[in-house]
Amino acid sequence: MDHSSLFDRRGFLKKGVLTTMAGLVGTRIAFADRMPTGYIPLVFAEPNPMVIKHKDMVVLNDKPWNVEAPASLLDDAVTPADKMFIRNNGLIPDSIDLAKWELTINGESVKAPKTYTLNDLKKRFKTYTYQLVLECAGNGRAGYTPQTAGNQWTDGAVSCAEWTGVRLKDILADVGLKDDAVYIGYLGKDLHVSQDPTKPVISRGVPIKKALEDETLVAWAMNGKDIPLTHGHPLRLVVGGWPASVSGKWLHTISVRNKVHDGAKMTGKSYKVPINPVQPGVDPPEDQFRIIESMPVKSLITFPKTGATVDLGQSIALRGHAWAGDRTVKTVQISFDFGSTWQSCKVQNPKNRLAWQQWSIELKLPQKGYYEIWARAVDDAGVSQPMVMPQWNPEGYCNNACHRIAVKVV
Numbered sequence: 001m002d003h004s005s006l007f008d009r010r011g012f013l014k015k016g017v018l019t020t021m022a023g024l025v026g027t028r029i030a031f032a033d034r035m036p037t038g039y040i041p042l043v044f045a046e047p048n049p050m051v052i053k054h055k056d057m058v059v060l061n062d063k064p065w066n067v068e069a070p071a072s073l074l075d076d077a078v079t080p081a082d083k084m085f086i087r088n089n090g091l092i093p094d095s096i097d098l099a100k101w102e103l104t105i106n107g108e109s110v111k112a113p114k115t116y117t118l119n120d121l122k123k124r125f126k127t128y129t130y131q132l133v134l135e136c137a138g139n140g141r142a143g144y145t146p147q148t149a150g151n152q153w154t155d156g157a158v159s160c161a162e163w164t165g166v167r168l169k170d171i172l173a174d175v176g177l178k179d180d181a182v183y184i185g186y187l188g189k190d191l192h193v194s195q196d197p198t199k200p201v202i203s204r205g206v207p208i209k210k211a212l213e214d215e216t217l218v219a220w221a222m223n224g225k226d227i228p229l230t231h232g233h234p235l236r237l238v239v240g241g242w243p244a245s246v247s248g249k250w251l252h253t254i255s256v257r258n259k260v261h262d263g264a265k266m267t268g269k270s271y272k273v274p275i276n277p278v279q280p281g282v283d284p285p286e287d288q289f290r291i292i293e294s295m296p297v298k299s300l301i302t303f304p305k306t307g308a309t310v311d312l313g314q315s316i317a318l319r320g321h322a323w324a325g326d327r328t329v330k331t332v333q334i335s336f337d338f339g340s341t342w343q344s345c346k347v348q349n350p351k352n353r354l355a356w357q358q359w360s361i362e363l364k365l366p367q368k369g370y371y372e373i374w375a376r377a378v379d380d381a382g383v384s385q386p387m388v389m390p391q392w393n394p395e396g397y398c399n400n401a402c403h404r405i406a407v408k409v410v
């Protein structure tokens with residue numbers, strides 16, 4: 001990181017930088033006035049300890065940051081900030097001035113553009129809180145053969161945190177839309193890795209119907225606190241159930257479009273899959289791809305940790321989460337005999353629409369030996385997770401194959 005932008009002319013940390021830092025560490029900076037000139041606080045050092053998070057998180061890339069959780073770390077019903085995966089396409093903005101932060105709503109399909117301060121948003125609209133599943137479309141990519149390019153996520157690029165903010169539909173009603181509105185697109189303040197401010201990082205969006213759902217939020221809080229800097233502080237678009245790439249971090253603009261949004265990573269083959277199934281390894285031309293919308297049904301075993309050893313006769317409180325994009329999960333079954341027989345688990349209702357659901361089962365494994373435990377969820381339309389690799393696709397998206405863990409009984 002270039003640190004020169006952090007300091008004022010006298011060599012002290014800029015006011016905005018201190019505010020950013022307070023956002024990062026989640027509290028005010030004690031003795032901020034006593035920091036020596038030219039001093040770089042640890043949170044801005046590399047690697048940034050506040051970005052690295054829980055010690056068991058797995059760093060796939062640090063420029064930009066891409067960090068995932070092992071499945072066993074995702075045991076909480078509501079994902080805590082330190083166990084939440086990070087998927088950045090660019091560089092985290094390094095100074096954020098809360099007093100000057102604004103959200104602009106513009107585009108061809110607004111009657112007139114309008115701008116709100118953070119305070120306007122908090123005061124003028126009703127506040128809502130929802131638990132929302134954010135899963136990177138590339139989650140599970142490591143499971144595809146032949147291998148596809150991109151971060152080799154295993155199972156942990158998914159979270160379900162509690163987001164607080166205002167409904168995008170309330171803001172859009174206040175702005176006033178034209179009849180031809182079909183799509184929205186976001187813009188965030190992150191910088192391209194080249195640090196070239198003219199290069200866009202990512203600007204995705206959703207059809208207006210999804211944008212106007214009750215659960216689509218413009219959020220400023222996560223799990224009851226300011227959103228951590230890594231996850232979009234101070235403002236984020238949060239759209240549950242769809243590829244998490246549509247949930248724009250460091251949000252400053254939403255454009256209401258009269259055509260499918262054409263921002264960075266909406267075009268080409270990004271976040272798209274072939275319209276017709278292809279043979280693994282075959283990459284059809286661009287016009288034969290469609291944009292991924294709702295994510296497919298999926299589940300995780302979060303306890304026990306793969307590789308666990310239990311005593312014969314000891315019961316295991318097997319558990320995890322299941323989710324199904326815009327749908328709900330109807331059943332979760334597990335097998336410990338390589339899929340020959342299946343047992344039904346208890347499945348809880350979601351806290352709200354688009355939240356993941358907890359499932360559990362008390363299990364006793366019948367004899368000593370090595371076992372694999374497989375979990376399979378089925379959604380309310382009767383669609384099941386596949387046992388093995390689903391439809392291969394050139395960008396390696398939407399791998400919702402069953403999660404498996406190994407357990408030894410001694």
Ligand SMILES: Nc1nc2c(c(=O)[nH]1)N[C@H]1C(S)=C(S)[C@@H](COP(=O)(O)O)O[C@H]1N2
Pocket residue numbers: 084085086087088089090134135136137159187188189190201202230231232243244245246247248249250
């Ligand atoms: N501004 C901005 N928003 C972004 C991204 C980004 O790089 N920049 N990455 C997107 C992608 S691809 C994913 S999967 C999610 C990751 O969210 P998280 O890092 O908070 O877990 O953020 C999305 N929003």
Ligand SMILES: [Mo]
Pocket residue numbers: 087135136137138244245
């Ligand atoms: Mo993503």
